[in-house]
Amino acid sequence: MNNFLFKLSFLSKNAWIFRHLSVSAAKNANYSCKLLVVGGGTGGCTMAAKFARRLKKDSVIILEPSSDHYYQPLFTLVGAGVTSVAATRRSARSVLPAAARWVQDSAESIHPKENLVRTTAGHTINYEYLIVAVGLVNDYAKVPGLTEALKDRNSGVSTIYSSDYCEKTWSDFKNFKGGEAVFTYPDTPIKCPGAPQKIAYMADSYFTKTNVRSKSNITYNTCLPVIFGVKKYADALMKVVERKKIKVNYKTVLKEVRPDKKEAVFYSGDDRTEESTQAYALLHVTPPMRPPRVLLAGGAALADAAGFLTVDKFSLQHTVYPNIFGIGDCTNTPNSKTAAAIAKQAAVVEHNLQAAMRGGGGRRAYDGYGACPLVTSYHTCVLAEFLYDGVPHETFPINQCNCRCKLLVVGGGTGGCSVAWRFSKKLNDKDIIVLEPNKDHFYQPLFSLVGAGIKNFAECHKPLRSLLPHNVLWLRDHASCFDPCNNVVHTGCGFKVRYDHMVLAVGLLNDYDQILGLRYALSNPLAPVSTIYSPEYCQKCWCCIQGFKGGHAIFTFPKRAGKCSGAAQKIMYLAHDFWKKNNINSVTNITYNTAGGSLFGVPKYAAALVKVTNDRNIIVNYQLDLIEVTQHRAVFLDVNGQTIILPYKFLHVTPAMSPPRCLSECSQLADDSGYLNLDHRTLQHRRYSNIYGLGDCTNTPNSKTAAAVAKQSRVLELNLWDTMYGKEPSAKYDGYGACPMLTSYKTGILAEFTYDKKPCETFPFDQSKERRSIYYLNKEVLPYIYWNKLIKGKWNGPTTLRKFINPFGR
Secondary structure (H helix, E strand, C coil): CHHHHHHHHHHHHCCCCCCCCCHHHCCCCEEEEEEEEECCCHHHHHHHHHHHHHCCCCCEEEECCCCEEECHHHHHHHHCCCCCHHHHEEEHHHHCCCCCEEECCCEEEEECCCCEEEECCCCEEEEEEEEECCCCEECHHHCCCHHHHHHCCCCCEECCCCCCCHHHHHHHHHHCCCEEEEEEECCCCCECCCHHHHHHHHHHHHHHHCCCHHHEEEEEEECCCCCCCCHHHHHHHHHHHHHHCCEEECCEEEEEEECCCCEEEEEECCCCCEEEEEECCEEECCCCEECCHHHHHHCCCCECCCCCECECCCCCEECCCCCEEECCCCECCCCCECHHHHHHHHHHHHHHHHHHHCCCCCCCCCCCCEEEEEECCCCCEEEEEECHHHCECCCCCCCCCEEEEEEEEECCCHHHHHHHHHHHCCCCCCCEEEECCCCEEECHHHHHHHHCCCCCHHHHEEEHHHHCCCCCEEECCCEEEEEHHHCEEEECCCCEEEEEEEEECCCCEECHHHCECHHHHHHCCCCCEECCCCCCCHHHHHHHHHHCCCEEEEEEECCCCCCCCCHHHHHHHHHHHHHHHCCCHHHEEEEEEECCCCCCCCHHHHHHHHHHHHHCCCEEEECCEEEEECCCEEEEECCCCCEEEEECCEEECCCCEECCHHHHCCCCCECCCCCECECCCCCEECCCCCEEECCCCECCCCCCCHHHHHHHHHHHHHHHHHHHCCCCCCCCCCCCEEEEEECCCCCEEEEEECCCCCECCCCCCCCCCCEHHHHHHHHHHHHHHHHHHHCCCCCCCCHHHHHHHCCCCC
16 A cells, blocks of 8 residues: 555656646645646746746646646637637647646635645645636526527527637527527626627628628627727727627626527616517627636635735735735736736736745836737727726837837847847836837848858848847837937838837948949949948858959958948958968959058057958058949049059959938937937937937947947946936946957957057957957857847946956956
């Protein structure tokens, strides 16, 4: 007997190995856990998954009796014949987190003072923290005759609020040949309050399609005094019912169903004294709903008189027991009970429960967000989104002239993504809008490696949506003009985006038209002209390098420099190395024509690069600016205004660059050169204190590189957060920038410096000397940091690293 009990105990503790067994196989077991989640529906699964990742294995127990998990919003489409019940169902084991222990049982009673739950099978579960997510149950018994009618296949009575009966709704649709079709809404809180209307609208569409609509009347009886609780959507839905000729009876509640007579009894009016009987050929019932009885069994302090868990409507923490949280339909929060509400609530509970586990701390507030896609036919839908008190809060600004946010980030590049991530952790959902027209995000430093055949083009870009935080609204549009006096940005599609604070990170554009003939030459696949400063042409650069068989190869750098100035030389050194390996250097002359007066702006690295060019027999011409490209000639302008014409067999051009027109033409924001006019230390606009900027579009006199953005985004985060709370910005940007310069397919140097053009090196060796480690850093390490740290707001630059590995600043 003892050996048998030992085996049962072993199976109980190791049920995760035997997926086909439930740990409830052991009788009268005692369990203990850090977190107990009661309910394995949407809210329960979500919370269990979140904390199973954070806590040790088996620290989370899920108490859920059902072996099936349903996506209930699809029941409406099942009832309309669009899908099947099978499509809404998954096994509970497949959706519950493997790292959590599943007790396949239901809660019989909750004892919050003792921190324990007793189950129907007689088990006891002790917990430190409890999440209640038991949902609502259909209270069929509250309507006499309803249960009998639902079970009768020929009654014409159905509901889409149960997996047992939603397919019966579709069967009733198909069997309906005309007459009275009645749809009801009960006098209790219900899950998915838009569904009773949705199925009525779908019925109208189906009956129209099958030519029985002209022989039928559709009535919608609701206990509510309005068709929908949010006026904006109620107005829209009234137009729908008028168009579809659906009769709506308000303050009308189903009292009884008489399936033998095919009659439904209703009472109506404020005092419910008026009673009426309505014949039906089809009756769709939304049943009254209630929380499971277990909440009332927990004592008066656990639930309200109706059995709903009493939680603070903002923190979702229990009002009496601080180690208990609630989520979903079973709570007494006055929001719409939808899956979308649970998504928002889950983030709030996660944050607040973690704070409680740490002993307190900043609480996050749930704003009552809910959403209801109100399907109005087989092809159309109204998407209702709203907060507490029925305030619309829409994700998609479709057909709207205005949208508003607390923080508007203009630009979805490196700086824009980093700032969006940093503030997504500080602000609520949809408080942040990112305005960016491009669907893809590019890691531009890789363009030079693509141009040299080191990396594939696919490695340098990802979909922007995959990189933005989930709680940030991406408005895929571009800024047309700014109105900073009124805190408004006008977009290309005609929207007005109103903001409290704005961050400008619009970058720079390649101004090809500054060089006559350049755009045509770049677009011509037969012309040996390319640039690695554009995703359109960097692959062409590699083709041109491979196709070069000797002659004059020219690389240029403009007077109006822009982003990543070192890349113009980087591609030149890599091309030289490739040609050397292919034994054509003996018939090749390489010239680097720069409009500047030196190879690099920092003397230490300029000296090192002069040595590199000398060692490779590269001719450097200073103060020559490319002004025209012809089929075989490049025309330059020297410092004296004289033109110099050079023939070429290969031409790599660094185009002039400028800020987008929307910025440069806004004199209120831009300086005389068209760049965003900022304080160089705080990154705050010199005129508008609620506007900040970072990246290439600003007039800060630093090198415009991704490394600069890393440091800037941290300074901006601190200062903008202070500004939001009425404080003066205190963090200072020192002008840090970095440029890894590959000098061959094996070596490179790493330039790091600040505003004063003094080196600010991270490693305890001379970074101006060519090293293999710098090549590896540029090829492997920096892309990893970029995709996983920098654009997600987790990388502030190497300052902390430098303090450890180079404390004396060699």
